[in-house]
Amino acid sequence: MGMAWLGAASLLAAESAAATAAERSAVPLDLAARPPHFAPRARAVIHIFANGGPSHVDTFDPKPALETYAGRELPTGPLKTERRTGAALPSPFRFTRHGESGLPVSDLFPQVARHADRLLVVRSMHAEVPNHEPSLMLMNCGDSRLVRPSTGAWVTYGLGSENRNLPGFLALCPGGYPIKATENWRSAFLPAAFQATYVDPKKRTVDELVEHLRHPAADRDAQRRGLDFTLALDRRHAAARPGEAALDARLETMELAWRMQSEAADAFDLSREPAHVLARYGDTVHGRGMLLARRLVERGVRYVQVWHGDGQPWDSHGDIQKNHRKLAGQSDGPIAALLDDLVRMGLLESTLVLWGGEFGRTPTAEMPNDVGGNGTGRDHNHHGFSVWMAGGGVKGGTVYGATDEFGFKAVDKPVHVHDLHATMLHLLGLDHERLTFRHAGRDFRLTDVHGRVITDWLA
Amino acid sequence: VPQQSLAVLNAPLVVEAARGLAARAERAAAGVGDAALVRHIWRAALSRDPADDELAAAVAWLEAERAAAASPAAQFGPGERLAQAVLATAEFEHVD
Numbered sequence: 001m002g003m004a005w006l007g008a009a010s011l012l013a014a015e016s017a018a019a020t021a022a023e024r025s026a027v028p029l030d031l032a033a034r035p036p037h038f039a040p041r042a043r044a045v046i047h048i049f050a051n052g053g054p055s056h057v058d059t060f061d062p063k064p065a066l067e068t069y070a071g072r073e074l075p076t077g078p079l080k081t082e083r084r085t086g087a088a089l090p091s092p093f094r095f096t097r098h099g100e101s102g103l104p105v106s107d108l109f110p111q112v113a114r115h116a117d118r119l120l121v122v123r124s125m126h127a128e129v130p131n132h133e134p135s136l137m138l139m140n141c142g143d144s145r146l147v148r149p150s151t152g153a154w155v156t157y158g159l160g161s162e163n164r165n166l167p168g169f170l171a172l173c174p175g176g177y178p179i180k181a182t183e184n185w186r187s188a189f190l191p192a193a194f195q196a197t198y199v200d201p202k203k204r205t206v207d208e209l210v211e212h213l214r215h216p217a218a219d220r221d222a223q224r225r226g227l228d229f230t231l232a233l234d235r236r237h238a239a240a241r242p243g244e245a246a247l248d249a250r251l252e253t254m255e256l257a258w259r260m261q262s263e264a265a266d267a268f269d270l271s272r273e274p275a276h277v278l279a280r281y282g283d284t285v286h287g288r289g290m291l292l293a294r295r296l297v298e299r300g301v302r303y304v305q306v307w308h309g310d311g312q313p314w315d316s317h318g319d320i321q322k323n324h325r326k327l328a329g330q331s332d333g334p335i336a337a338l339l340d341d342l343v344r345m346g347l348l349e350s351t352l353v354l355w356g357g358e359f360g361r362t363p364t365a366e367m368p369n370d371v372g373g374n375g376t377g378r379d380h381n382h383h384g385f386s387v388w389m390a391g392g393g394v395k396g397g398t399v400y401g402a403t404d405e406f407g408f409k410a411v412d413k414p415v416h417v418h419d420l421h422a423t424m425l426h427l428l429g430l431d432h433e434r435l436t437f438r439h440a441g442r443d444f445r446l447t448d449v450h451g452r453v454i455t456d457w458l459a
Numbered sequence: 460v461p462q463q464s465l466a467v468l469n470a471p472l473v474v475e476a477a478r479g480l481a482a483r484a485e486r487a488a489a490g491v492g493d494a495a496l497v498r499h500i501w502r503a504a505l506s507r508d509p510a511d512d513e514l515a516a517a518v519a520w521l522e523a524e525r526a527a528a529a530s531p532a533a534q535f536g537p538g539e540r541l542a543q544a545v546l547a548t549a550e551f552e553h554v555d
Contacts, residue, residue, distance in 0.1 A: 257464030
């Protein structure tokens with residue numbers, strides 16, 4: 001074998017002697033862990049995306065003044081949103097105070113409320129327009145209109161991942177894609193290795209969640225020698241085409257796929273969890289999504305985004321009482337189970353959990369229209385909305401900022417999505433002004449020319 | 460994304476295509492030699508002849524794999540694995 005193998009030297013040895021594409025490149029092209037700019041508070045992010053726009057005045061931002069004007073126009077009138085809204089619509093849900101902090105949470109999230117003292121509720125978020133697509137792009141990629149890399153892509157570009165045998169950035173969305181599909185987790189002009197890997201938590205078994213993890217006929221060693229031959233041909237192909245970043249990304253992805261064959265079989269196998277743990281999360285798409293997120297972060301994955309569902313489930317234009325009750329009921333237990341586990345395993349302090357949508361909803365009732373408006377639901381509201389964070393070095397049991405008396409607009413300490421991004425990067429040990437990528441003649445960053453780190457959020 | 464690469468490595472579609480390609484190449488090269496077999500795979504998959512270094516490397520790879528084959532009745536032999544290796548290349552999978 002030795003002699004025959006030497007015959008391949010011209011092709012194979014030359015390549016193994018050369019540096020890999022990632023080593024040659026001045027910018028990171030792979031998922032090797034890289035040091036942050038400064039000491040981080042968080043090591044990983046779990047972003048729970050309540051896509052469609054959860055109503056803040058029904059969840060984390062109580063507005064008793066709406067009762068006063070129930071069925072009547074607000075003295076300030078409705079602000080302009082996507083569709084016409086009319087009279088004040090008081091929340092049909094009851095708020096109570098929780099924990100030592102007395103943080104108000106509505107009865108939509110009784111289980112999450114158990115963790116009130118760990119939550120930082122930001123009530124003064126605002127976005128730019130009252131429409132799903134641009135607001136999804138802003139929340140995920142930092143720009144409402146232009147094609148920009150997603151936050152998870154920026155973070156894995158900056159930090160790599162702590163487990164080279166799994167993707168560093170995953171998007172879990174049950175049943176299919178959300179609105180704007182893969183654009184929500186794209187790498188755009190960053191190297192392709194930093195886009196998210198999509199997995200559908202509607203699937204149950206490992207072989208369904210991640211298909212083709214095993215070769216049907218070849219043994220592992222033989223398969224590896226075949227892959228080495230493929231990669232030698234690929235490097236020769238790439239060397240003749242300098243500057244084709246997609247070819248470098250493919251080499252990296254083939255190696256990742258090879259390593260996933262062993263690691264993914266373990267990470268995605270929920271049947272390895274004890275029955276009592278599975279029971280706490282619940283055998284639902286939302287339970288499996290949260291449990292997968294925990295198992296991935298536990299294994300050193302950098303960034304996991306868990307979507308509520310395909311399309312835009314939280315978009316309750318009509319009958320908010322029934323729809324929000326159902327949506328919160330699906331996610332409350334699994335989110336609380338995730339927080340329970342992160343606490344129990346000592347992972348919460350190094351894992352930033354972010355919950356929220358692309359915007360909130362109006363405190364006024366949506367007028368009858370053709371998207372389900374019938375006076376019992378709420379329109380999109382980018383003027384003011386809430387998100388909460390837990391762990392990762394944020395100050396729990398805290399309310400930051402405020403909307404106006406009725407919950408329409410962020411008025412006290414307004415927080416733009418750029419500020420949220422800047423602070424998330426800060427928690428991860430990254431300076432949002434230094435995390436740049438040169439493209440089309442200038443340096444780009446997640447926060448464009450905006451964003452400020454909100455030090456009041458830091459524990 | 461890695462699922463695409465996993466499919467290239469393990470999907471039944473790819474494995475069956477490799478089996479078919481190897482069988483045709485082995486028939487075409489019967490009694491002629493490995494260089495003919497390699498040329499057949501390159502022409503069928505990549506629509507070109509292998510470069511000299513590719514040809515030498517592929518022939519050497521086949522010899523080494525045959526020597527290394529532990530079980531004589533390998534289900535997925537060296538020819539089949541070479542065919543899959545070529546079907547897995549960026550050159551085959553992507554438009555240049």
